[in-house]
Amino acid sequence: MSPSPLPFHVQRLQKPDGRELSLYGLEPIELASDVPSPSPDPVDARPLMRWHPLRGEWVMYAAHRLGRTFLPPPEYNPLAPTSDPEHPTELPRGRYDIAVFDNRFPSLTLNAPDAPEVPGTAQRPGVGKCEVVVFSQNAAGRLADLSEAQLALLLGVWAERTAVLGDTGKIRSVLAFENRGVEVGVTLHHPHGQLYAYDHVPPVQATMLAQAKQWRTEHGEAWLSSFVAAEREAGVRVLRDEGHALSVVPPFARYTYETWVVPARPVGLLSQLAPDETLAFARVLKDALLRLDALFGVRMPYLLTVHQAPVGEAPDPDFPLHIEIYPYLRAPGRLKFLAGTEQGAGEFANDKFPEVSARELREVALENL
């Protein structure tokens, strides 16, 4: 039984400045205006990377990013469909649900040029890709306001982009994420996320894969299988269980209301989920996002990251596909900041037990959802 993706429509386009744009929809795509770009100038990105010899990680440098200007009219929204041709946005008018385009100010590009020599340090081109994912044409909405079908479409879009990027032959790992909230510096409130595609497997994904492989060796099964079975048996940290997917405050949560969405069947990529699994995953994700906003009655600032197996080769059967949501509020009005122990030692201090956080999130009044 091989899973097949949920059907959706896609149209590939090119912006006036040369960047790629893909439109995705549950219905056939219909364009009602030309494809715009805020500026006709081609992107001139020369990102590069340097190796951090003590932390063992790459650092990306993208000097062109600092020049990014925001001097539009106050109501200008670059992620909305263009309504005034005098002020073109990133997106055309028309019928589509989700749009993906190349970031104008990328930290990584597929055609990064050779780096100039700098005294006393080695560097290499910042090969990779940075894309923007616009979740909806509704500028005032939230990710959680998408219907289950639209959220399933988004999971399909993330899966498709991951496959497309893997097929370039230059990409080894794709991270989809949403960073939300003025509290964490987000100035653009139109619901959107980003994709970072790396030409190597970054430290977090490399560690996850190594740890999961060790788990398999020690326990004889996929880490995700053990995790789902243990959480279902314990019961105290599960927020919602839809059979094919569930949400959990993991027993090792680093953020106070950290929530994970996991598939019940262990796979490494979103593209490996069957349609009914994708729909269940979407339903659980929507439920988790609604609970986080209902918890304190405010839009919870958060970082959402999608963890998938390395690409560019057959997906590793041990990498556990999952979504992690880090809510930044640890109490009403109180943000979690990463300070000494988190940044200086790599270990988190959490003031609340995951079982308590899970109970609070489970008991959120349903009428608030």
Add this chain to the structure above:
Amino acid sequence: MSPSPLPFHVQRLQKPDGRELSLYGLEPIELASDVPSPSPDPVDARPLMRWHPLRGEWVMYAAHRLGRTFLPPPEYNPLAPTSDPEHPTELPRGRYDIAVFDNRFPSLTLNAPDAPEVPGTAQRPGVGKCEVVVFSQNAAGRLADLSEAQLALLLGVWAERTAVLGDTGKIRSVLAFENRGVEVGVTLHHPHGQLYAYDHVPPVQATMLAQAKQWRTEHGEAWLSSFVAAEREAGVRVLRDEGHALSVVPPFARYTYETWVVPARPVGLLSQLAPDETLAFARVLKDALLRLDALFGVRMPYLLTVHQAPVGEAPDPDFPLHIEIYPYLRAPGRLKFLAGTEQGAGEFANDKFPEVSARELREVALENL
């Protein structure tokens, strides 16, 4: 030639609630009031740790921390010497420069009790120690306002605490840090830092040690020796070189104005610095802090971490002692937030080249220092 520490005076005391207090001074310590505590209640901390199976790191849970209350009079400063016995602070009046005491709300304690059983997860006692280090009796001052002798004393205090904690037989790694700025949630502006002492070597220090050992294998010398030689030869990233110590924006800086203070002679612990090396280190540290505040003419919010070799055994000759300062402003009024790539993949994106940041920091007008 064995280095010997700079001379200083120390007095060990106990607070009414049982916590330890140590006072340090360049002059002999003189107490002018009883040793106070904000509350007579003994600390009831039951921290514990759980293992993050995918990131391979411990997470600390300290539920008692959430109960910490701040309902004092508006001008109450718990880190100032007690002036009104009706509102006791953490510190007595008297002649001393620096004070170190047990945190009332620790994430780790030496006598952490066994953890209760929780369904579906293993946990262990949160063994370790959390201390507060008050840099000065001057509530309005900055770390950079300390004299070179006082900063050298602080280096000596950090060294002494590291040794004392290592001698407990329960501690393997000590992290000293200062987190500064309302921008990053700091509510107590009296100049102070913290110490976290772990019963294991945390991920950051473990990686640094492993990377430094690999460097020795591949290059035949200590990483710190190679680094200092390369930076001196390149010249473009050094902020100040005092012979025995220097400050550098490292070529792999993750934060825009990230600044490191390193000794010229490779050692693993502050206690291994000779007096003249300690004084040079203090001079360079003061200069770096002054430059960061002068850069934009505001008190730069930052995290400062002191990286030292594991303790509880002979210091490893490969671990590179150094201080890292992460300034949170990447431009005037613009904070750096850790978002998708930093938290989700473990790799930083920096908008400015270290050589450019270093030039800006070198060119800060001297009259602003």
